[in-house]
Amino acid sequence: MKGYMTIDNIPVEIHDERNILELIRKIGIELPTFCYYSELSIHGACRMCLVENEKGGLEAACSEPPRVGHKVWTNTARLRKYRKNILELLLSNHNRDCTVCNKSGECRLQDLALKFGIKNIRYLNTAYTPEPDESSASVSIDRSKCILCGDCIRVCNEIQNVGAIDFAFRGSQMKVATAFGVPMASSPCVGCGQCAAVCPTGAISVKNSLEAVWSDLLDKNTDVTVQIAPAVRVAIGKRMGFEEGQNALGLIVAALKRMGFVKVFDTTLGADMTVEEESKEFLKFVEKTHSLPLFTSCCPAWINYAEKRYPELMGNISTCKSPMQMFGALVKQYYKNNGKRHVHVAVMPCTAKKYEAVRPEFTCDGVPIVDHVLSTQELIRMIEQSGYQFNKLEPEAVDNPFGIVTGAGVIFGVSGGVTEAVLRTLTEDSSNATLLQTAMAGERGMEGLKELQVEYKGKTLSIAVVSGLGNVGRLLEDILSGKKVFDFVEVMACPGGCVCGAGQPYVPLSVKEIRGKGLYAIDKLMSYKRSSDNPLIEDIFSGILKGREHELLHVSYDSQEESTE
Amino acid sequence: MENVVNMDFLEEIVSYFKRSPSSIIAMLQEIQEKYRYLPKEIFPFLSKSTGLSEARIYSLATFYENFSLEPKGKNIIKVCDGTACHVRKSLPILERLKAKLKLEPGAVTTKDLAFTVEVVACLGACGLSPVITLNGKAYPAMTPDKATELLESLIEVKGE
Ligand code: SF4
Ligand code: SF4
Ligand code: FES
Numbered sequence: 195m196k197g198y199m200t201i202d203n204i205p206v207e208i209h210d211e212r213n214i215l216e217l218i219r220k221i222g223i224e225l226p227t228f229c230y231y232s233e234l235s236i237h238g239a240c241r242m243c244l245v246e247n248e249k250g251g252l253e254a255a256c257s258e259p260p261r262v263g264h265k266v267w268t269n270t271a272r273l274r275k276y277r278k279n280i281l282e283l284l285l286s287n288h289n290r291d292c293t294v295c296n297k298s299g300e301c302r303l304q305d306l307a308l309k310f311g312i313k314n315i316r317y318l319n320t321a322y323t324p325e326p327d328e329s330s331a332s333v334s335i336d337r338s339k340c341i342l343c344g345d346c347i348r349v350c351n352e353i354q355n356v357g358a359i360d361f362a363f364r365g366s367q368m369k370v371a372t373a374f375g376v377p378m379a380s381s382p383c384v385g386c387g388q389c390a391a392v393c394p395t396g397a398i399s400v401k402n403s404l405e406a407v408w409s410d411l412l413d414k415n416t417d418v419t420v421q422i423a424p425a426v427r428v429a430i431g432k433r434m435g436f437e438e439g440q441n442a443l444g445l446i447v448a449a450l451k452r453m454g455f456v457k458v459f460d461t462t463l464g465a466d467m468t469v470e471e472e473s474k475e476f477l478k479f480v481e482k483t484h485s486l487p488l489f490t491s492c493c494p495a496w497i498n499y500a501e502k503r504y505p506e507l508m509g510n511i512s513t514c515k516s517p518m519q520m521f522g523a524l525v526k527q528y529y530k531n532n533g534k535r536h537v538h539v540a541v542m543p544c545t546a547k548k549y550e551a552v553r554p555e556f557t558c559d560g561v562p563i564v565d566h567v568l569s570t571q572e573l574i575r576m577i578e579q580s581g582y583q584f585n586k587l588e589p590e591a592v593d594n595p596f597g598i599v600t601g602a603g604v605i606f607g608v609s610g611g612v613t614e615a616v617l618r619t620l621t622e623d624s625s626n627a628t629l630l631q632t633a634m635a636g637e638r639g640m641e642g643l644k645e646l647q648v649e650y651k652g653k654t655l656s657i658a659v660v661s662g663l664g665n666v667g668r669l670l671e672d673i674l675s676g677k678k679v680f681d682f683v684e685v686m687a688c689p690g691g692c693v694c695g696a697g698q699p700y701v702p703l704s705v706k707e708i709r710g711k712g713l714y715a716i717d718k719l720m721s722y723k724r725s726s727d728n729p730l731i732e733d734i735f736s737g738i739l740k741g742r743e744h745e746l747l748h749v750s751y752d753s754q755e756e757s758t759e
Numbered sequence: 760m761e762n763v764v765n766m767d768f769l770e771e772i773v774s775y776f777k778r779s780p781s782s783i784i785a786m787l788q789e790i791q792e793k794y795r796y797l798p799k800e801i802f803p804f805l806s807k808s809t810g811l812s813e814a815r816i817y818s819l820a821t822f823y824e825n826f827s828l829e830p831k832g833k834n835i836i837k838v839c840d841g842t843a844c845h846v847r848k849s850l851p852i853l854e855r856l857k858a859k860l861k862l863e864p865g866a867v868t869t870k871d872l873a874f875t876v877e878v879v880a881c882l883g884a885c886g887l888s889p890v891i892t893l894n895g896k897a898y899p900a901m902t903p904d905k906a907t908e909l910l911e912s913l914i915e916v917k918g919e
Contacts, residue, residue, distance in 0.1 A: 357812020362821045373802060373813035374828075382812070 197262030202269070208260045215243055215255040223268055226277065226306050228394050229343040230256040233689075233703060234352055237344050241280055242306070246270045278310050286317035288395075289324055289338035295396040296334065300571075300700075302394035303341060329377035331549035332385030333398055337369050340397035346370060346389035353689060355664035356499070358383035370397070384498035386663065386687045387545025387696025400545050400697060403566045404575060407539055410565070411454050416535045420450055421521050422592075423461040425543040425607030425692040426570045428712030433574050433699050434584040439712030444589025446541075449577050457593040461540065464521025465603035465615070467734070468492060469725035471514045471747055472612075473619040480655065480681055484510075486673065487658070487680040490612050491749075492516040495546035495687035499663055501751065504670060513748040517606060518547060519556050522563035523746040524596070527738055530559070537565045541573045543607070543695030546687065555749050569697025595730075601717030602725045608710035609661040609691030610637035610644060613684045618724040620650060629723055638714075640690050640707050643669060645680075656680045662689035764800045768793065773808040780809040784819060787826060795831040832868045832875035834913065837892045841881030849889040853878060855903035859910050 198205045201218055211217045213236070218225050228240035238257040245255045245266040252273075253266065267273070284303060292298050326336040344361065347370060351357050358381045362371035372381035390398045411418050427443040434442065447458045472490070479488045491497065491512040500507050515523065518540050529536040540547065544567075550556060551564040568576070577584055591597060602618050605611030617632045618624075636646035637657070642665035648655045658680045660669050666685055672678040688694045693709035701709075722728050739746055772789050776782035786805065791797055797820055806813045820826045838844075838853045856862075856876050860869050868875040884890050887899030891906065898909060 351812065351815070357814050360812065360814035360818040362814075362818050364822045371814070371817070373817040374799065381814070 199260050199262060200265040202267055208262065211260050213256055214245065214253070214258045214260050214264075214266060217260050218245070218255055218268060225255060225268055226302075226309075227256060228302060228341060229345060231345060231349075231392060234345065234348040234392075237348065240341070240343050242277060244273055244276060246273055252276075274310075278312060281307050281310055281312050282315050282317065284341050285312065285315050287320040287322070288341070289321045289336070290319075291324075295339065296399035296402055297393075297396035301396055304395075327378050328401075329379035330383060330385060330401070331379075331552050332387050332401055332545040333378065333383075333390045334401055335370070335378060335398050336396065338397075339395045340370055341395055342368060342370070343394060344370075345392040345394065346398050349388045349392050350383075353662055353664050354384075354386055354388055354687070355667040356382055356384055356386075359389065382502050384495045384502065384663070384687065385546040385549045386495040388688065390545065391696040391700050400569050400571065401548055402572060403548070403568055404572050404579075407566050407568060407576070408579075410537045410539075413535075416537055417456045417529065417532065418454070418537045418539060419457045419459065419525055419529070420455045420539040420541060421459045421461045421464070421518065421525070422446055422450075422541045423518065423543055423607065423692065424465065424604045424713060425695060425698065425709065426541050426573065427716070428607070428693065428709040429543065429570050429698040430574055432701070434577070436585060438701065438705055439708040439715075441712060441716050444591070445584055445587050446573070447592055448587040448590040449580065449582055449584065451590060452582060452587075453576065453580055455539070458590075459521065459525065459596050460592045460599050461517050461521050461542075462599035462603035462606070463596050463728070463730060464517030464519075464524070465492075465606040466600050466725035466728050466731055467520045467524070467747065468514050468517045468606075469602055469612075469615045469619055470731055470735075471520075471743070472512055473616050473726075475512055475514065476616060476682060477620070480653065484681070485676075485679075486510045487656075487683045488512055490682075490684045492606065492612060493546070493686050493688075493692075494544070494550035495663070496666065496685045497751065498546065498549070499666065499687065503667070504674075507670070508751060511751075513750060515556070515747055515749045516547075516550065517603070518542065518567075519550070519563055519749070520747050521596075522556075523558055524734065524738065526558050526561070526563055527742075527746065528595075538563070539566045539568060540564045541568045541570065543570050543692045543698045544688075545569065545696045547697075555751060558746065570695075571697060571699055574699070598722070598728055598730045599720070600722040600725050600728045601720035602723060603728075604716050604720065605713050607692045608713050609686050609689075610639065610659045610684070611691065611713070613637040613646075613657055613659050613682070615725060616682075617648060619726050622726075624724050624727060637684075640703065640710065642689060655682065657682045657684070659684045661686040661691050661694075663687050665689075763798050764794070764804075766804070769801060769804050773805070778808045778810075780811045783809055783811060783816060784823075787816075787820060791826060795835075796827040796829055798830075799828070829868060830872055832872050834874050834894055835892075836874065836876045837879045837882065838876065839880075839882040839884070839888070839890050839892075840878045841885065841888075843885035844881075844889040847889045849901075851903050852889060852891065852901050852906050855906050856910070859907055 196208045206217055206221055226242045228242055229237045236257050238254050243255040244252045245268050248265045292304055322338040324336050324338040326334050328334050347360050350359055359370050361368055387400055390400045410416050427441050428439050430442050431440040432438040450458045489511045491514050522538055525538050548567045551567045556563045602615035614637050621628055636644055637659050642662045644659040646657050660666050690706050694706040772786050776786050802813045802816055805816055840849050860874050889901050891898050891901050
């Protein structure tokens, strides 16, 4: 402790808070902000976080360090007036079609306008005519709803190291834009959706496929099946009225079945298949001399990033399809001769999966493997639209014949999970002691970069687990310059892995960790911990997939050229 | 469009500034000095060299009035519209120049890239108002007729 400062007449201990805002929030005051995220640099643009000091001066709490003996007030007459005024000014050039906005109900501007009782906007409405950029398969951008907080730009630059967007022009002409204003789809954007996750308004939002899903679902001549990704089950709890991180799979399955999905499956089996294929590939890979590591392939935003930034590394990325695509291919095979139109939906924590699903590489017998991708947030919307009281449903199990999954598959949803799953398969031992040893090897945790060494049949394998594209970029530079050498690198574009995907309800990083723990808790309860112990794997590989493993479970991204547009 | 920009020249610029992202504005100035605008083709190269995103460089290039992303004419005329020049009727001079050069509304450069006409806030020569500059040389106490004469004195306005 370094001393005290006073907030609203309450003495507060200063520890290592970076700014007054953190201290204010620590004592349970939800100071409104638009441009502050603890993970991002401080921009100080929105001025919502103003506090008043002893001399009557105003300070932006996000930009001022805590000082011993300093006194501030967070809710004075003046501050109330200013905050309301800021909101009015923001709304004066804002497209106020709230009812038809993608973010309606989750928009911070809408929320604060309501909380501060903004009833009348005294200024002339100078909103831009909406000209949304819908070119990306993952996100939509609509300038008429932008408040220029810069959150999207900072996340794209600082956390993701992509830099697809930035402010362009200045003064009243200022806007968030790609270089030369090209459509998002032709920009360096990788579709990770992190910008949409932090955008406080509807200016950047995740693409929505709800209507398409409903229309197939309600069509009598179509069988619609669905798969649910591991990370989804631990992220919908809070919004649906129970604890964050709690496993809601049973209730999700029940809700989806009621809606009319003929079969509800678990992507986790796809993850088990990925583990099997990837482990085989890795074992072959380590036999050969290699200067570069084998990179995992399940994260589509990482694939986009590598294609656009490091095309020379494409040859070192595992040829395994992502669990969603492996599982999709399996389901499409299974329903092939069913005589009815079959549509397969995937519920994912991810916005880049929406792009993966429309890539030309992921078709089978001329049709897309996955027809629609819904984000976790869209799933929540769908449940709300159905009117079901979520926690009054009776939990149900996923369907046969793909109903058996393992703990290894479940932990795919958190950074380090793929590595741990592969290690479990490689060790060929399901004893508790070995499992524990594998869990302690260093792959778990929310750090952006984890490096570990594992002994395997007299060899030392060097492994890196990296998440967040900014960390990925830095690691790749070290690998390419020869500064670091690895055999295997697990890459997830979103910091913390899929549990932190942009399709999930937004929560701060500390809460995302709870979701990760939720997945490890599910793993604990699973009878099978290793993917190779899953009895279905043997059945599937020697049955429905026999002779077609390569065609159905692997991919080559050589059609990059046409797919980048 | 490789032929638009000279790669050796770009390489020389970025290595002079040690590829430092904080020198990006100076690099852009050097490049604009040579080409009279910032060709689109320089962006990927500068981005690779400095580590700044193309969007960030575009951000800077559009922030500063002085940078141009459009090719500029061989002859650059700046018409001052600061307060002093404005009250002494700078706008009719501008109108005349635009009419003579057949500039479309909104355009600042003639299609044949012979002339660019810009409006500037204050050239700092209010005593000479209304003032215009042609390729950096100041012409004081202008009138629309004098502007026409000036244009006609330049051989480039053939066919006018
Ligand atoms: S989706 Fe990701 S890469 Fe694309 S602009 Fe947003 S943050 Fe940047
Ligand atoms: S798009 Fe959203 S996050 Fe980006 S500046 Fe505008 S309001 Fe802020
Ligand atoms: S949060 Fe402090 S200025 Fe925006």
